[in-house]
Amino acid sequence: MNAQATRLFAVLVLTSLMSLAGCSTTNRLVSEWSNPGYTSAPFRKILVASSAGESAIRRNLEDEFVAQLQAAGIEAVPSYRYIADEQKLDEEAVKKAAKQAGADAAILARAIGVQPRVDYRPGYYYPYTSFGFFGPHFGASWYGLYGPSAYQYNVYSSETTLYDAAKGDVVWTGTVRTYDPDNVNAAIKNYVQTVLKALEEKQLLRPARRER
Numbered sequence: 001m002n003a004q005a006t007r008l009f010a011v012l013v014l015t016s017l018m019s020l021a022g023c024s025t026t027n028r029l030v031s032e033w034s035n036p037g038y039t040s041a042p043f044r045k046i047l048v049a050s051s052a053g054e055s056a057i058r059r060n061l062e063d064e065f066v067a068q069l070q071a072a073g074i075e076a077v078p079s080y081r082y083i084a085d086e087q088k089l090d091e092e093a094v095k096k097a098a099k100q101a102g103a104d105a106a107i108l109a110r111a112i113g114v115q116p117r118v119d120y121r122p123g124y125y126y127p128y129t130s131f132g133f134f135g136p137h138f139g140a141s142w143y144g145l146y147g148p149s150a151y152q153y154n155v156y157s158s159e160t161t162l163y164d165a166a167k168g169d170v171v172w173t174g175t176v177r178t179y180d181p182d183n184v185n186a187a188i189k190n191y192v193q194t195v196l197k198a199l200e201e202k203q204l205l206r207p208a209r210r211e212r
Contacts, residue, residue: 027187027194030157032174034202040164040171042206043105047098047165049079051089051110057184058085064192065107072196073207077101091163098165105171109160109195112175118152155179160195162204174198 048065050058062078069076082097083089091108098106161173176194178187199205 026179027191028177028179029194029198030175030177032172032198034172034204035170038164038169038171040167043074043103043164045075045077045101045103046105046107047077047079047082047094047101047103049083049089049094049097049106049108051108055080055085057188060185061109061188061191064188065109065196068192068196069205072200072205074205077103079106091161095163095165095168098163104164104166106163106165107160107195108163109158109191111156112159113157115155115157116152117155118150120150153179158191162199172199172202172204 046069048062048069050061050065059078059080062080066076066078079089079094079097082100083093087093089108089110094106094108098104156178158176158178159173160176162171163169164171174195176191178191196205
């Protein structure tokens with residue numbers, strides 16, 4: 001087998017293995033809770049905050065939330081305008097920033113854990129690296145040569161909470177698991193879509209009517 005054929009074979013095998021292992025960027029809502037006693041008018045403005053480990057990723061995630069919320073007709077603002085990267089980003093800081101921004105609601109996304117996993121597949125030796133967007137980057141690799149191989153990866157869990165900033169109440173909270181994000185931008189976009197879809201299904205994201 002010549003060099004070109006060998007490379008082609010390696011790519012084909014790797015593609016097949018990654019398909020079997022489900023290595024595409026996937027975010028899944030695995031649990032959620034909504035306040036059964038909560039009743040309120042639609043939010044007029046939402047502040048979005050993320051406790052992502054890297055400032056650039058935090059800003060990209062908050063900007064994506066803002067973009068998708070605004071596309072749905074809901075005014076939104078990122079927390080990085082009010083909370084510096086070096087400051088502690090917790091519930092109290094987010095509520096304070098929401099008040100400064102004139103927002104009546106806030107969304108806070110934060111990491112809660114990581115679980116290492118291993119999938120075993122017959123395979124061809126080929127290195128692979130992936131990364132995440134919350135805290136430490138994920139690591140993943142294939143190893144083996146014309147025989148059984150193992151794919152090591154992490155499943156990252158994060159929690160997103162919607163607060164009523166005026167009342168100080170938790171309106172909704174959901175846990176999302178992210179599997180092998182190999183593209184940060186795609187992972188961020190998909191993550192936001194997953195969260196906002198859940199909120200829309202609970203009828204918690206409705207554009208407020210503008211006063212004439």
